[in-house]
Amino acid sequence: MNTREWRELLPRIQDLAVQQGLAYNPVEFETVPESFMMEIAVYGLPVRMPHWSFGVRYISQLIQHRMGHSRLFEVVFPGNPGRAYLARGNSLAENILVTAHVLGHADFSRSNLIFRDSQRQVGEHIVEQAATHARQIAMAIEEHGQEKVEAVLDAALALEQHIDLNHEIGREPYPQFLDPKSGIKASEFGRRFAALDPQSSETKDRAARRRAPIPPHPEKDLLWFIAQYAPELDGWERDIFLAVREESFYFYPVYATQIMNEGWASYWHARLLREADFLPQHAYVDAIKCHSDVVRPIASGEKVALAINPYHLGFSIWEDLVAKHGLAAARRTMQEDDDASFVRNHLTLELANELQLFRYKADTAGSIKVQTEDLTALHEELARPKYNFGAPSIAAAEVQVDGTLVLAHDHHCDGRGIDIERAAKVLEYIQRVWRRPVLLKTIDGDGRPVEIKTP
């Protein structure tokens, strides 16, 4: 690729983006070989901790790539500065498009609330943080051996989706003692109310206080809970759990806003391309063609697709939204929503029909039937995979006297039980770091309660 020509265009594209109202942190661009692009995509970060499961994904991706299923143009990481990696094989036209796309992402990640919150917590330098974790784990392997470190990573990475974003990344341990009037006392009213009772002295309080159970409430953040409360976890093992957890805090917004984010970036690459009168003519035409390939909802030669292309869906909703309510309203939505609310609030019936979206259901024999038109059901079907980081709702419920960790699956919330065989394997992973029995409560296929326990 002729990088020089693209490098010359880069400031003009950036100027145009700013003129059009995009507000982003500076982005550092780097062109890298396809093989490296693939690794970034597989690991989710340019330099990340070693684990055999990434090797499996890497090879699968390599096979897919050889079979010609997909091609990566760019990967971008939010931060200050943001970092964008462009595939070295991109043509000039592709790179123009990709640059505009990257700026769209950078705008999104700077303004969207979920991203902002996560970026604030991981310190806007996740690429460097992840590289530090990788190094820290490499050193742990030197010191403690591959097997031991791998056992910790097996457990931590298996639980990577099980975090709780309602708490800060640097979360305090639970209070040690139950405060008998904790609910009221914190408030001004509570203080005055307590003052009315002459018996309520500090000494009496101390006598009355009871040790808080651990956990005091069902705990969704399994990574934190195990790091904090596993009976015999070594310091270096805890560090690994917290490293994985920190990366999960970074990954969550990427996951929770994929449709919006890719749609927003696609909307902006299309719009900037339209506005950029300085582009060479041939590059413009090629870039438009590339755009239509990226947002193509249905594979060529097929009439229907059984999955949606998030680029296309997001792009279409944003176009519709801007056309109807203007850019200012769209920017507000971009700041406040995640995929679930975005789809629920802004995918209208007309748009769904125009895009030919439909719900389907496969019966046990494998035949796939298109369902009746129902906008609410369609919204929920699109939002459902996004719920809870795509993982079953599992919480640490109790630590028994013998140290047994009891995990409870909220099957009411998820609508069905857990895959028992897989769960048993995950419990084995956990048991190796918890070092006491681990038990999971869920329901079986007939809705009857089941418990699986390791060992």
Added chain:
Amino acid sequence: MEMNEDKLGCTRINGWYDLFSRGARDWLRHNDKVREAVRAHLPDAIAGGDVLSGGTRTIRVPVHMLEHYHFRLRSPDQPTGVGQGAAKPGDQLRQPANDAGQSKGQGGRDDGGYEFLLEFKIEDIVDWLWEEMQLPNLKARVGKSEESDWTREGWAKRGARSRLDRRRSLKESIKRRSVHGAGPPFTDDDLRFRQLNRREQPATQAVVFMLMDVSGSMSDQDRQLAKSFFFWAVQGLRRQYRHLDTVFVAHTTEAWEFNEEQFFQVSGSGGTVASTGFNKVIEITRDKYDPGRYNVYLFYASDGDNAHSDRVDARIALDKLAEQANYLGYLEISSIAQRHLTTETAQLFTTLAQRGQPAGSFAVSQLQDIWAAVRHFFSHQARADA
């Protein structure tokens, strides 16, 4: 940004990016783990491998990728999803052929989708498998029962002056001095002595006859089964016994002695006269292997369809062999249907066993059975079975 595309990117030299491939590193680690897992189920795993093609010392075993498990909901009885395109409510759709890359958003990542070939060294496999196996009824034929001999095994920090390994000791000294800085050229801790260990060897000599029926009734699969059995038996026996003669004989209506390489390539056609094979073995034993000095073993693989006219001759020949041999093993092969050792030939061996002669039979119908057969004949417990 990702897009579906039908052409491949070009390959080029990537300079310093090639110096570290994290993906390749983690993939190799995955393969090590697969090796450990395969080792635990070795017989099943290598049954699928092709061992006989060429004189390679490795075997390729088809294995599945390991899955890193996560909590997942049970798969719904009736999966649902959102699609896009020209479809009306009530339409029946079929799964598009190239859906693999598209559907991952809905069903979650599928990490365990591919099967691949992993190479194992045959020596390693044999090492893992033959720990416990040995020839049945092995007897000392000459003089004392055990012959021990000294072999060199590793290094020790103490030892006789004569066994001082100077090169090794110098290395230790260099290592020490590079870690702790200057010091005396040698300390006692640097010294390394060659260590000798006593290893017991059976003083006995043994000859193992591998006799294979290659007549027309043996299908290609049958022969493959027979050859696999012989292959692993030979590998294992060679590992276990340093002085072991192996003789390879194949027969149809005639019998021939082959060298090992030819034996694993051999194919034949025509009828089956088992006695020719047995007589060939008797003949070779008489010429080269005095049963007074050698432990004699015969393993015979056949589909059991011996010619009717040969019934008496085969029995006589086999009886004669039974007097000389330590053990007669019969591997009945039928890749088409499971048989239960009811053929003519099987009867001969069963009768021998019933008379208390050292003989045993085992039926195999697929590659997975081969290891059971090897175990049956060579495990500690192997003995004449009824």
